[in-house]
Amino acid sequence: MLKSSRFLITAFISLNTSAQNTSYQGFSYPDNASNAISITFDDARHSQVDNGLSLLNKYKVKATFYVSPFNVEERVSKWQKVVKDGHEIANHTNKHLCTGNFEWLRQQGLSLEQASLKDIEKDIIDSQQYIKQTLGVDAKAFAYPCGNTFVGRGANTKSYVPLIAKHFDTGRTWLDETANNPNFTDFSQLTSLRIDGLTFAEIKAMIEQHRTNNSWIILAGHEIGERGQYSTDINALEELINYLQKPETGYWLATVSEVSNYIKQHRKDIQ
DSSP states (O other): OOOHHHHHHHHHHHHHHHHHSOOOOOOOOGOOEEEEEEEETTTTTTOOOOOOHHHHHTTTTTEEEEOOHHHHHGGGHHHHHHHHHHHHHHHHHHHHOTTTTSSSHHHHOOOOOOOOOHHHHHHHHHHHHHHHHHOOOOOOOOEOOGGOEEEEGGOOOEOOOOHHHHOOOOOOOSOOSSSOOOOOOOTGOOOOOOOOOOOHHHHHHHHHHGGGGEEEEEEESEOOOOOOOOHHHHHHHHHHHHHHSSSSGGEOOOEEEHHHHHHHHHSSSSS
């Protein structure tokens, strides 16, 4: 009995030591920053170009915009300016398919539960072609509408993450509970943290909580204006930018593709 207990203790210590040695090896960003951070917005909502663009340009901050053609179409000249100003344009599908549990989508007779991999791939390619033809951009990044990464139902459910890995350098999810470990993260399933509906103090507390392991923090919002369930408070956004741009805070603020390209070039084998 005693011999067995010693064996279990030795095995536990060995396993724990091994985990400590291999779980994290550190990561370095430009300008000695301890963390990378990207500000992103979904859907190409009108307030992003009507309200948010001038603020971002004021501070020379480059954001990543995951756009859907049906919204771009109503502000084409402004979205062309977004490109000209050096922001990143990324793909958010053509039809914005999510789970049919969203009633607004069911009213159109659409849902991911009813879709196939062929359907979603066509929708993604249609959006990619529109972005190229209208904005002159070959989008390298993608965001899953509503954060849903599946098609089908039950035993017939399939992930469309492999399609995103095939067509894009990165894919970003939504409403996650963690940031991205640069030495481990799957670029086709990057996590993001919601900034809609939050005050600056709440956003600051959230990002400070997620700074472990030199993480890459991706922030995601929708409207830009008054604070709401799907709206980022424009004053909180300005306070956030001011905070992130202070060298002493240790953040490298860049677009999703800029950060992902840097990490790919500098990380070693997945740890």
